Amino acid sequence: MQNERFPGTHATRRHGALAVLAAAALMAACGGGGDGDANAGTPPVDAYPLVATPTVTGPVASEGFLSATRNYTFYATDVALASRGYVEQEFFLEGKAKVYNEPAVDYAATTLPAFSGDAAVVAEGVPYKTRIVVRRPTDPAKFNGTVVVEWFNVTDNFDGEYFWVQAKDELLRAGYAYIGVSAQNNGIANPNLGLKWFSPTRYGSLDVTAGGSVTQDKLSYDIYSQTAKAARAVPAVLDGLPVKNVIAAGMSQSGWRMGPYANYIHTRAPIYDAILVQVATPVLRDDLKTPVIKVLSESEATGGRLAASQPDTATRKTYWVAGSSHGDVVQRMGRTGVRLRDLGPQNTGNDACLGGTVATRTRTPLGHVVGAAVHHLKQQVETGATPPSAPALTLAADGQSIARDANGNALGGVRLAHMEVPTARADGVQCGNVGAWVPFDTAQLATLYPSQADYVAKVTAAVGASVAAGFVRAEDGARTIAEAQTSVIGRGLQCGLLCQAAGHFRADFSSTGLLRENTAYYAIRDGERIQQAIDAAHYWMASGYSSSGSAARYHFNFAIASLQQYIELVRAAQAEGRVTATAGELLVSQANTIVRAAEAL
Incomplete structure (x- = not known):
């Protein structure tokens, strides 16, 4: 009508x-x-x-x-x-x-x-x-x-x-x-x-x-x-x-x-x-x-706000999420395609933290806690069930800033698997509202997670605790576990520039890690083969960086072949209405960008 x-x-x-x-x-x-x-x-x-x-x-x-x-x-x-x-x-x-x-x-x-x-x-x-x-x-x-x-x-x-x-x-x-x-x-x-x-x-x-x-x-x-x-x-x-x-x-x-x-x-x-x-x-x-729930990142813990955080009541809860930022990677992924379409590349800028020397956009999924908060508010309205309370982020000795561990990650707060089983330094205060996400090097990851099975087991346990505590919905927890199962963590592989998930999409650059994240963001219906194709490209890209000579070229070629399959599958999903034209153009463009860069390795 x-x-x-x-x-x-x-x-x-x-x-x-x-x-x-x-x-x-x-x-x-x-x-x-x-x-x-x-x-x-x-x-x-x-x-x-x-x-x-x-x-x-x-x-x-x-x-x-x-x-x-x-x-x-x-x-x-x-x-x-x-x-x-x-x-x-x-x-x-x-x-x-x-x-x-x-x-x-x-x-x-x-x-x-x-x-x-x-x-x-x-x-x-x-x-x-x-x-x-x-x-x-x-x-x-x-x-x-x-x-x-x-x-x-x-x-x-x-x-x-x-x-x-x-x-x-x-x-x-x-x-x-x-x-x-x-x-x-x-x-x-x-x-x-x-x-x-x-x-x-x-x-x-x-x-x-x-x-x-x-x-x-x-x-x-x-x-x-x-x-x-x-x-x-x-x-x-x-x-x-x-x-x-x-x-x-x-x-x-x-x-x-x-x-x-x-x-x-x-x-x-x-x-x-x-x-x-x-x-x-x-x-x-x-x-x-x-009833009110506030879902907060590390970025809001400045200007005395963490020290002044209000205590919970029956109708007011505050969830400080460790390792998250105000404008995390999901905020960027969720706006890149539509912003390019409606506002143009001239109005779609890039992050520039300390002259580009620090990788930006935290990956700890604040959105999982946002989704859980929506669920709790609905339940409180309809059944009277009180949402869970959570500890605030831990204050440092200065009484103002966030206390951090030896890796530079926040202590306290709502602790999702990304912080309980860390693979990067996450800082929601550095780099302004977008935060910093600096992956650990291969040696540190190998020390923390000697095998993929060890890494997946730790992630699974951390997810189970978050779901049981009520800060993550079971479906979101399952996605975190699936991401761990298909990652290269614990495999002894080195993730180079075209592999790492750090920073965000640019018109002139992407990586298999970034494309994995953006593909997951769209949660494509019946998109298992699409996700498998980019997961395979990610594995082969890491294998290429972990090899040398003809072996490296062999692995990079497999990564390219997986990306080409990915492009075909995305185009097919677009034709079937499972991917929008806006998302399809973005995903295919980024896949082609990686292919061109990998061919030059």
């Missing part, structure tokens, strides 16, 4: 017709319908009357990625949703929003501001128009009843879905619906990268400033509340899927905005059942009734 408007709680035509038929059947069964029927014409009860219901238009048609006016959904996912039983749709939201007198976001604060009670409404009826992106199951039987609404991050001057890239595996396999909302002006009107710059044809009418009269994103909080109201009250948004609960989510910049929202606005008009804050440390009130 294209370009239809659904004002207030009005349903789509299909759902409206079903409602009429159901009402008629009920009246006939009860013998009602006359003037004496007390229920005749009674409107449905609004369960959230303090939050206005916006008008919803859509789904908005897209012309495809070759559109001359770029009339398609900005940052449309490069995950093959249809192969997973999901669909992506975009809608426009418009209505009248309130302005509050909430305290401004203070990124340096470690205590609550001198502000008591709830925020007051200082203006209302302010018009706005924005957009939401919906990803939902196509089969109602798969929907688990929970919607997660991400407040898009606008730090990079465009809408960033940085919660989605970390949580997508849990959301897709467990049947969640996802909504991302453009709540802030920078993502819409930034002159260089905003939605209006991207496609004036599609997004030119969006405005969250009332024509420039309302600044500082003062409408954003009520827009965010109205997005939840649309999910609950406008059937068109989720094609009539029955919503049981809605979880709020914000990452980094938008995670910080969850502080004023949770403390002073949501308290007066609650509409979210739980809140997830990712890699941001807003101070939260002790008396909040809405």
Whole structure:
């Protein structure tokens, strides 16, 4: 259904017709319908009357990625949703929003501001128009009843879905619906990268400033509340899927905005059942009734924030994840393909830590803990089960920084297999928000893990502990074990430049280690042969670096052959709809880059 408007709680035509038929059947069964029927014409009860219901238009048609006016959904996912039983749709939201007198976001604060009670409404009826992106199951039987609404991050001057890239595996396999909302002006009107710059044809009418009269994103909080109201009250948004609960989510910049929202606005008009804050440390009130989980990396443990970490309560938990960073490798993988497609290579830069001398992007999977946190919040809302608590990262003797072991890795915190069975120095503070990931050399790895069986056994034990503690979902734990089983750790092999997983993709460089990671990120349906091909290429590449002369050339040629098979399999999966065109082009381009470099060895 294209370009239809659904004002207030009005349903789509299909759902409206079903409602009429159901009402008629009920009246006939009860013998009602006359003037004496007390229920005749009674409107449905609004369960959230303090939050206005916006008008919803859509789904908005897209012309495809070759559109001359770029009339398609900005940052449309490069995950093959249809192969997973999901669909992506975009809608426009418009209505009248309130302005509050909430305290401004203070990124340096470690205590609550001198502000008591709830925020007051200082203006209302302010018009706005924005957009939401919906990803939902196509089969109602798969929907688990929970919607997660991400407040898009606008730090990079465009809408960033940085919660989605970390949580997508849990959301897709467990049947969640996802909504991302453009709540802030920078993502819409930034002159260089905003939605209006991207496609004036599609997004030119969006405005969250009332024509420039309302600044500082003062409408954003009520827009965010109205997005939840649309999910609950406008059937068109989720094609009539029955919503049981809605979880709020914000990452980094938008995670910080969850502080004023949770403390002073949501308290007066609650509409979210739980809140997830990712890699941001807003101070939260002790008396909040809405459950909140913060999932934090090492990068947030600066400026006194680790020392001031709030204690857990029944409704507030904090998970500091050792060995992780604010913008880890998944954040990079999750945006590279769509960023190249929508913003171009000129706006897709490379990391440069200490002049390129330190490898960047931590590999400890923060997203596994994010997925577990979503699961725990859903369980707490539905069953009352309290999420587990976790120790904070250990403070160093200075009382401010993170204590580290002899390898330079953090002590304390949520300890995933990547830190309990380390293969690299991980530092979420070095290199800014992206962190450092410096693989151990071959000799150190051989000392730590004399055989592959030893390495896999240790990883398996560490994963089991994380799953049992509730910080990793079983499916994610199984992926970590599978990665260990197909790695070259414990085999006595040397992983050279075209083998190592360090840094990130660049237009001019990749490696089998990087391509293994990016292939795993897409979780391709029935993609076992694709993963096996890149695993084989990785093994042969390491074997080549571990040999010399004709033996090395022999192994490198096998790596090249495996990469060529990989390319064929990715192309076949793309033709079958199991890999999107955006992802397929990225993966094939990187495989070809490795082939060319390997041929020159």
